[in-house]
Amino acid sequence: MPLKVPLDRRMADPTLIQMPLWQLLVMVITPLAVLGAGVTLLRWLIRKRSAEKDDPDWSVPQLEGTAGRSPFHRWDVRCKIVTILVYSFMITAIQQITPAFVAIGLSCLVLVVARASLAKVLMRLLAIVGFITMFLLVMPFTVPLHSGDTVIVFGGLNWLHFSMRGFWLAATIAAKAVAITLLMEPLLATAPLPVTLQGLSRLGVPDMAGQMVLLSYRYLNVFRHEARRMSTGMQVRGFRKRSNVATVQTMANFLGMLFVRSFERTERVFDAMRARGYKGHFPDQAELRLRPVDLVGAGLWLIIGVALLVYDRML
Amino acid sequence: MREENSHLPPPQVKDTLFCLSSLNYRYPGGIQALSGINLEIASGERLALVGQNGSGKTTLIKQLCGLLLPADGAVRFKGEPLQGDHLDRSRLKIGLLFQDPDDQLFGHTLIDDVVFGPSNQGLSREPARQAGLLALERVHLADKAYKAPHHLSYGQKKRAALAGLLAMQPDVLLLDEPTTNLDPGQEQVFLDLLLDFTGTLVCISHDLLFLYELCQRAVVMEKGRIAHDYTMNDLVAQRSQLRAYGLDFSFRLEPATNGTDDGPSVCARQNSAPSTSPMTPPMIALGNYAFRYPDGTRALTGVDLSIATGERIALVGENGAGKSTLLACLLGLQQGRGTYLFEGQPVTRRLRRHLWRNIGMVFQDSGDQLVCPSVGEEVAFGLKQLGVSKNEIRRRMEEALSLVRLEGFEARVPLHMSGGERKRLALACVLAMSPKLLILDEPSAGLDPQGEELLLSIIAELDVTLLLVSHDMFFVNALSRRTVVMHQGAICQDLSTEAFFRDPGLGNLNGLAYTFRQRCGEAIRVLQHEHAHSHFHRHLHDHPHEHAWVAHDHLHKHNHAHRHHFLHTHPGEDEPHEHATRRYHDHYHHDGDHGAHDHDHFVPDDPSMTGESGESDSKPDNKK
Secondary structure (H helix, E strand, C coil): CCCCCCCCCCCCCCEEEECCCCCHHHHHHHHHHHHHHHHHHHHHHHHHHHHHHCCCCCCCCCCCCHHHHCCCHCCCCHHHHCCCCHHHHHCCCCCCCHHHHHHHHHHHHHHHHCCCCHHHHHHHHHHHHHHHHHHHHHHHHHCCCCCCCCEEECCEEEEEEEEEEHHHHHHHHHHHHHHHHHHHHHCCCCCCCCHHHHHHCCCCCCCHHHHHHHHHHHHHHHHHHHHHHHHHHCCCCCCCCCCCHHHHHHHHHHHHHHHHHHHHHHHHHHHHHHHCCCCCCCCCCCCCCCCHHHHHHHHHHHHHHHHHHHHHCCC | CCHHHCCCCCCCCEEEEEEEEEEEECCCCCCCEEEEEEEEEECEEEEEEECCCCCCHHHHHHHHCCCCCCCEEEEECCCCCCCHHHHHHHHCCCEEEEEHHHCCCCCCCHHHHHHHHHHHCCCCHHHHHHHHHHHHHHHHHHCCCCCCHHHHCCCHHHHHHHHHHCCCCCCCEEEEEECCCCCCHHHHHHHEEEECCEEEEEEEEHHHHHHHHHHCCEEEEEECCCEEEEHHHHHCCCCCHHHHCCCCCCHHHHCCCCCCCCCCCCCHHHCCCCCCCHHHHHHCCEEEEEEEECCEEEEEEEEEEEEECCCCEEEEEEEEEEEHHHHHHCCCCCCCEEEEEEEEECCHHHHHHHHCEEEEEEEEEEEEECCCCCCHHHHHHHHHHHHHCCCHHHHHHHHHHHHCCCCCCCCCCCHHHHHHHHHHHHHHHHHCCCCEEEEECCCCCCHHHHHHHHHHHHHHHCEEEEEEEEHHHHHHHHHHHHEEEEEEEEEEEEEEHHHHCCCCCCCCEEEEEEHHHHHHHHHHHHHCEEEEEEEEECCCCEEEEEEEEEEEEEEEEECEEEEEEEEEEEECCCCCCCCCCCCEEEECCCCCCCEECCEECCCCCCHCCCCCCCCCCECCCEEE
């Protein structure tokens, strides 16, 4: 049975709930275990789906081929980018947990409408698990205490207090992050990357930035493979990372060599581009046409966003 | 089936396409890469650019496509200097194929990449797309049009890079080592594609058999200069010249002896026989071994392999057959299911971490293995991990560097060494660690013939258990006694190397057939066959004669045949001579005009051309 005890000097008026120390472990370990199990399950699901997937017919465009299936694929890329980005900013402005969860629900609805790949959505969620976990673990213990806060103190350790307001704040931030992350798949995977970058370019983002993103996306894999081969080369000669100066020196050599190789490759890639007539810009990938229905879709979505904000402020 | 090179019709040579005059180029670092280059390339020519690593070949083709601009002299394309607007226009008609296809495939998907060139040529979206699709169809990749380049195999990437050029319908193709790292099946496909190309072709390669099949003219480069300009037949026929320029690949043409007679010096068969005693466990024993990648790809299935101490085994198979995965498992980098015994001991998790002490591997790309700033540190790297004392490190370093003929290189920077030197350095790094099993992954890839021959002789001298992974059937034949053939993740044949080469069906099954190589090899061997030979010919010479009662000497041309003696190639001892082509050769002239020159030869069995004896007296003396 929790006991209400006198408040600390710093804690102006918060309500304090005393709990045994072992419950701290339960409160920390249980969510971590649930999270770990969730991550494992997500990884298994992703791997299973990747393994089961047959090699598609690569002679037809993978994204344009599904264009008839989803309004997101048909939506003008500029309109889509602007709408989703503005809507995402609206989500970040939410302050209450309930509207944040409503935003998650709306994002899930969008995923269904866009017929997004579940495996890819889960991968994106996995990418932010660490970020969310950090918030959920750290914020309840670190938010400044306000009057009216409910605080849990474990085993008389007054310096270690778990703020329920901090917890809900972290949960709200996490929910908003999840809601926005879920929208990234409809934003980025319903048009080929070059078309999305072309849309960004038309919206005023410098052309060179788009080209750099495109080339980085292409060559990240190549550099990763090179790094892996070099790492294997060191492993088969017995190198193991240890906490000593020799390891630091070896890693510095490794990174230096990787940089030199990458630099040489960028020079060769640039030469290859010039040799095929490159003079500063890539050819346009698609003809972008803005239709009235695109604008109507954008308007409707933004109205939903405004409604969500109004609901949030009314609570 | 294609006709061999010497039977190909001469190229449709029209007007001069490239004209290089007094071309010099120096890199910003001060290295003089090209000096006094004078070269003309006619439209429709197929020219091989050969020379040792660092002789300036790549710099020259970069000049030809305007990626580098001459410091002195001029490069003219279609009569105009390659600069300014003309350069911009010309680049769209000159295709440059890079050695590494990843340098060239920068598009998001294949079709994006292939469309890049036609779009820059000014084609609108749909015609450019059609041109791209057509080019992909030509290279048999139409079914991969929307696939990302990093999901393709190496051979497919190479063909996709070529498609990117073909889509531009270039007048000229410049190729830098087009067949490096391709398996024989992919190599043949690539060769067919290039033979179908009707424009001008300039090809850099160390693979003279490939060049012999593809090109008619050969320009030899040495230290930034053009050393010789031959026909391809003349280049390959003159072994002494090839050797002088470090290009002699003739060792590849010598028949293997299977250890029964005094065969080529590079043959590995003099090494100790494997220990096959039933009491001695094999060094490596894999039983029903399988491996599956995390994404579900099945890479190895039911592999049974035994390697005895002292054995020399070749592991062959097409790209993607599972060879690299098998090596990773042997090295303990991957763990599959099934039995893996090393010297009779099951490879547990603990033993797996120590396998590197006993198994050494030389990678296909030595750059993957060389991370230190100096040769000395590089060789010492593995020894330090072994915990060897400093004195011992020094001793072993000197020994290993001496073994690979790199004495005195300790302070050199590996990054600045040639491909052959780097390969030997990588070998030294592994040998210094005294591995029980040495794995060589494509040791001959990217080496010039001289480098290959040296590496071959070094490996042949080693007294170590050897596992050779290679598409190079000459290395397989020269270095191994047993050949293991992999196909789709399984070992489909395990037989003696001799039996492997006797069974053409195995080669065809695994895309390892070397039909054009065998054909070219035989043709070149015939060209390199030399014997002393006398025959008649006519030419200008100085001799006393009479004109209307006046006897005098002067240079005089008349229908006069006389004998002379020289060494020349011969199509076969029992076959008639064919002297229809003009050939450069060195022989004695009455007028004292020595040196290589050409002149018309008589057809010896043509009665109208025979002299007093009426026939040529061929005297083979087996001067090979």
